[in-house]
Amino acid sequence: xxxxxxxxxxxxIALVLVPNLIFGLPIPKPVTxxxxxxxxxxxxxxxxxxxxxxxxxxxxxxxxxTATIAATTRAASLHRQLKAPFYPLxxxxxxxxxxxxxxxxxxxxxxxxxxxxxxDGQRVTWFRRNDPDHRWNDRFFRYRRVRGVYDVTxxxxxxxxxxxxxxxxxxxxxxxxxxxxxxxxxxxVPLTFPWEPPLPEGRALHxxxxxxxxxx
Amino acid sequence: MWAxxxxxxxxxxAPHVLAxxxxxxxxxxxxxxxxxxxxxxxxxxxxxxxxGGWSVSLVERPPPLFTWLPDGPVAAWTVWGTxxxxxxxxxxxxxxxVAALVLVLLWAQLRVITPGADRGIDTLAxxxxxxxxxxxxxEAWSVEAWFxxxxxxxxxxxxxxxxxQLVAMYFLAGIQKNGFAWYPPGHFAALYFVLQDPAIARFxxxxxxxxxxxxxxxxxxxxxxxxxxxxxxxxxxxYLRWTAERGGRLRAWANRFPFEWVWVGTGAFFHLALAVTTxxxxxxxxxxALYPVWLHPREARALWGRLRxx
Numbered sequence: 001x002x003x004x005x006x007x008x009x010x011x012x013i014a015l016v017l018v019p020n021l022i023f024g025l026p027i028p029k030p031v032t033x034x035x036x037x038x039x040x041x042x043x044x045x046x047x048x049x050x051x052x053x054x055x056x057x058x059x060x061x062x063x064x065x066t067a068t069i070a071a072t073t074r075a076a077s078l079h080r081q082l083k084a085p086f087y088p089l090x091x092x093x094x095x096x097x098x099x100x101x102x103x104x105x106x107x108x109x110x111x112x113x114x115x116x117x118x119x120d121g122q123r124v125t126w127f128r129r130n131d132p133d134h135r136w137n138d139r140f141f142r143y144r145r146v147r148g149v150y151d152v153t154x155x156x157x158x159x160x161x162x163x164x165x166x167x168x169x170x171x172x173x174x175x176x177x178x179x180x181x182x183x184x185x186x187x188x189v190p191l192t193f194p195w196e197p198p199l200p201e202g203r204a205l206h207x208x209x210x211x212x213x214x215x216x
Numbered sequence: 217m218w219a220x221x222x223x224x225x226x227x228x229x230a231p232h233v234l235a236x237x238x239x240x241x242x243x244x245x246x247x248x249x250x251x252x253x254x255x256x257x258x259x260x261x262x263x264x265x266x267x268g269g270w271s272v273s274l275v276e277r278p279p280p281l282f283t284w285l286p287d288g289p290v291a292a293w294t295v296w297g298t299x300x301x302x303x304x305x306x307x308x309x310x311x312x313x314v315a316a317l318v319l320v321l322l323w324a325q326l327r328v329i330t331p332g333a334d335r336g337i338d339t340l341a342x343x344x345x346x347x348x349x350x351x352x353x354x355e356a357w358s359v360e361a362w363f364x365x366x367x368x369x370x371x372x373x374x375x376x377x378x379x380x381q382l383v384a385m386y387f388l389a390g391i392q393k394n395g396f397a398w399y400p401p402g403h404f405a406a407l408y409f410v411l412q413d414p415a416i417a418r419f420x421x422x423x424x425x426x427x428x429x430x431x432x433x434x435x436x437x438x439x440x441x442x443x444x445x446x447x448x449x450x451x452x453x454x455y456l457r458w459t460a461e462r463g464g465r466l467r468a469w470a471n472r473f474p475f476e477w478v479w480v481g482t483g484a485f486f487h488l489a490l491a492v493t494t495x496x497x498x499x500x501x502x503x504x505a506l507y508p509v510w511l512h513p514r515e516a517r518a519l520w521g522r523l524r525x526x
Contacts, residue, residue: 006222006225006226007218007222009222009225009373010218010221010222010224010225013225013373013377014221020384024384024388026388026391026392028392028394043396044395044396047396047401047402048396048401050401051396051400051401091324091328092321092324093320093321093324093342093346094320094323094324094325094326094327094328094334094338094339094342095324095339095342095343095346096339096343097343097384097385097388098388098392099336099340099385099388099389099392100389100392100393101336101389101392102393102395102406102410103392103393103394103395104393104394104395104396104397105395105397105398105405105406105407105409105410105413106409106413107397107409109409109412109413109414109415109416110414110415111414111415112414112415129414129415130414130417130419130420131420132420139255140255140256140257142495143251143252143255143257143497144335144337144495144496144497144498144499145252145257145261145330145332145333145334145335145497146255146257146333147415147416147495148332148333148334148335149270149330149332149333150415151415151416158331158332159272159273159331159332160270160271160272160330160331160332160333161332162265163260163265163268163269163270163271163272164260164270167260167268167270189412189413189414191409191412191413193403193405194408194425194426194427194430198425
């Protein structure tokens with residue numbers, strides 16, 4: 001049987017699918033001891049430990065945590081080795097097959113808040129995400145690429161967060177000459193089940209203060 | 217086995233379904249890139265922190281393209297402008313293969329320079345654009361018709377590969393769900409939590425704490441998980457329909473009803489529901505733009521005929 005264009009095409013598609021399959025392997029990111037301390041992970045740990053105990057496993061939260069760290073670290077390391085030869089191509093083309101869409105729906109989301117301090121010392125909230133009374137530049141903050149910069153669920157924000165807060169401050173200074181200080185922060189919104197009492201918003205995290213006197 | 221694999225990618229068909237995907241996806245991307253400019257985000261997203269932008273990696277490890285371009289706003293507007301031009305060319309069908317490839321290469325820079333601003337749907341769109349770059353998507357409803365006669369038949373494999381990409385995305389999204397809230401220990405409360413996330417919800421949805429909304433979110437969570445984890449069945453149903461002539465009880469049963477449309481319809485419903493309730497930008501629309509690939513051009517033509525006749 002002779003080799004045809006159909007064979008070549010089928011081979012090429014198979015070769016393209018191999019790295020896609022490797023990148024699509026459902027292996028979670030390695031969980032670190034530090035990451036395990038976040039409220040979201042702590043809650044996950046408690047619930048999964050309780051489930052294992054109900055299934056008859058005699059385990060503690062500490063044991064489940066240690067096993068999670070060990071298993072995810074080992075699996076992620078192996079996954080990294082498998083992916084390594086394809087990294088240059090994947091980076092150049094910006095392709096991937098990891099789709100962790102709401103893989104762990106967070107129970108501790110945060111609410112972006114922008115406050116300004118006027119020359120007379122008055123402090124005013126200009127923007128509070130999903131608050132109809134504070135909607136300054138609402139469209140900007142709702143845009144998906146901007147949300148990706150400030151929607152922090154991990155222990156610390158990404159590298160674009162600081163410059164993002166500076167852009168927000170510059171926009172506020174430009175809009176109102178009386179504004180002397182802009183405070184951008186994220187307020188934790190701990191979510192509870194309907195049968196649990198609602199919890200109040202937490203203290204501001206990742207607070208960045210920009211003063212007009214220091215603005216460029 | 218090799219013959220079977222080879223035959224999966226053989227065959228030709230009319231180019232109209234791929235052209236529909238080209239136009240729909242192109243329009244969604246045009247909207248996104250124009251939104252970026254109208255919100256004053258071109259310079260922040262494509263410039264380094266030294267030039268007032270948000271990119272740290274442009275200072276520490278600039279990708280090759282940005283080492284060739286002048287610093288600051290000029291580079292930002294050049295990259296964005298070329299991306300917009302490529303998207304426009306792709307949408308109207310002016311050298312859509314070249315346009316798709318150049319767009320992917322430029323768009324991939326954003327993922328490197330401002331990672332948080334590059335979302336899952338950007339990755340999916342680039343995956344699909346690479347397939348489209350090898351397809352005959354420009355052979356129908358394209359401005360190329362002004363310059364040359366368009367082909368009436370194009371390869372079927374790009375449409376099938378996009379279909380595989382959709383199946384892979386839904387299935388992998390399902391099996392990568394590891395949060396307790398997706399499962400019985402978390403009372404299937406994942407959607408309930410997602411809808412109350414201030415960064416994601418379109419409006420204040422704290423009312424989901426009350427009944428019957430909480431139960432509806434639980435039902436939505438369970439259906440989402442079931443729908444995503446079982447998505448590969450769609451390919452099985454397709455295969456059984458495709459090979460109907462081979463006979464057998466399973467094939468006869470599978471050919472009695474187009475079962476895969478249960479998954480396709482559920483997916484469409486979820487995307488529309490997400491578009492109404494959440495702030496995920498172009499995600500639901502870009503996903504829906506790919507849905508025409510579920511139809512063979514022959515089926516699409518029959519459906520169009522029925523709709524016009526109705």
